[in-house]
Amino acid sequence: MITWKNLDTLDSFKELSQTAKVDVADVMKGEGGAERVKKYSVPMAAGLTYHYAAKAVDDQVLEALKKLAEEAQLTEKFQALYNGEVINTGEKRLVLHHMTRGQLGNKVEADGVDKRAFYVEQQEKIADFANKVHAGEITNAAGEKFTTVVQIGIGGSDLGPRAMYLALENWAKRNNKFKMEAKFISNVDPDDAAAVLASIDVAHSIFILVSKSGTTLETLTNESFVKDALKNAGLDASKHMIAVTSETSPLAKSDDYLAAFFMDDYIGGRYSSTSAVGGAVLSLAFGPDVFAQFLKGAGEEDALAKNEDIFQNPAMLDALIGVYERNVLGYPSTAVLPYSQGLSRFPAHLQQLDMESNGKSVNRFGEPVDYVTGPVIFGEPGTNGQHSFYQLLHQGTDIIPLQFIGFKNNQMGTDVVIQGSTSQQKLCANVAAQIVAFACGKEDENQNKNFKGGRPSSIIIGEQLTPEAMGALLAHFENKVMFQGFVWNLNSFDQEGVQLGKVLAKKVLAHETEGALKELSDLLNI
Known part of the structure; x- marks a missing residue:
């Protein structure tokens, strides 16, 4: 039987909160870092792989996350969703976007x-x-x-x-x-x-x-x-x-x-x-x-999300690590950094996907929660972002977890060799360097040039951004958001927060305003 409980009532969350913290800068240095890169990865659909060596986790933290997944019944809740139970409680609706790319479970009839x-x-x-x-x-x-x-x-x-x-x-x-x-x-x-x-x-x-x-x-x-x-x-x-x-x-x-x-x-x-x-x-x-x-890649990634073993379920593992970063480590934001020009607008899509789904302060029963929920999502393609906001990511007062995406080959099949390497090699060199730089940092007596490191990141790596790979990427993040909503006991499938402004805008256009709304309307010549 499925039970919907707040995160802070789960025994596994209390255990997770008490696990020893991992020093990313320490574990990613030297041969230890090399071994982590080999060990901490999960295959995805369409030839993609989710790598999380540079996250602030170790075997103890991962075991606690596994227990959290089991107690929060993430597999069972996903199963209920794709078998047609009313998961969108706010609007009393089924949630069936997975069904556009395959039949994951039972036949579902509605209307x-x-x-x-x-x-x-x-x-x-x-x-x-x-x-x-x-x-x-x-x-x-x-x-x-x-x-x-x-x-x-x-x-x-x-x-x-x-x-x-x-x-x-x-x-x-x-x-x-x-x-x-x-x-x-x-x-x-x-x-x-x-x-x-x-x-x-x-x-x-x-x-x-x-x-x-x-x-x-x-x-x-x-x-x-x-x-x-x-x-x-x-x-x-x-x-x-x-x-x-x-x-x-x-x-x-x-x-x-x-x-x-x-x-x-x-x-x-x-x-x-x-x-x-x-x-x-x-x-x-x-x-x-x-x-x-495109649908095929998404469907294959959805099938992986059914796996009960978090170490064979990239979306669930990614989601749980994100919950750990948000609710135990206290990180407020996540940056999505695709090293592919084709994904230039993908962070903007993920902003809506994540923040509209899990930007909630009440649980699925309308009761206030006593813990933080969805993070702020932002991003820009590399290497452009490196010359924009990476300064804050490297040396700012907030630690912001990073989600990189990279491909071994470009889409157009054209390139140029400059100073002994191609543009694609330079792109890939930058993302590899950034992961280690964020994790390990660099000591310098001049504090202005000192990098503390300890900035966690993951990366999804593929051969090339193809339709199947894009479908798998999309489904991965959709399922990640879904699993996080389950952990936080939210309804990730309504969006009441976008409605109030619409209602007031209609009043402005009908000239049914007073107070501050009227003054602002007059200032804008409405």
């Missing part, structure tokens, strides 16, 4: 529908539509092929799909899989839509409106912006737009769209990249076969 069959059906419809667009069977009014796809959405309808597109764009070009350029409009700031529209040929562009409810203010505002641009160009907007929405939304059966593809309430926006939300734009941009490879 009288086999949900795995429903998601596969939507993927097949998207694939058929994308293939017809690429073949010139679906064209603009002049019978000409579409060359650009533009996604209109915000939050999870933008951040994840945009990050995935950018991650695979160069790979697709190198491997002759690039079908159409993709652009994204998200911000209600008119400069966002105007800039995108100015950069494309609207006559040869197809637009994807993404809104589950069909009522998202920012998205509908940007849709109107796009429709005006199409009208001004003498084009019929209904011949240039498709919708990704729920079957019950006003967009579902509207003549304003060439086609509609469906999502549902059981997949939150930040978990929707493997649903129709990501599927439509990625299938149009790269082809359905590339999207299928």
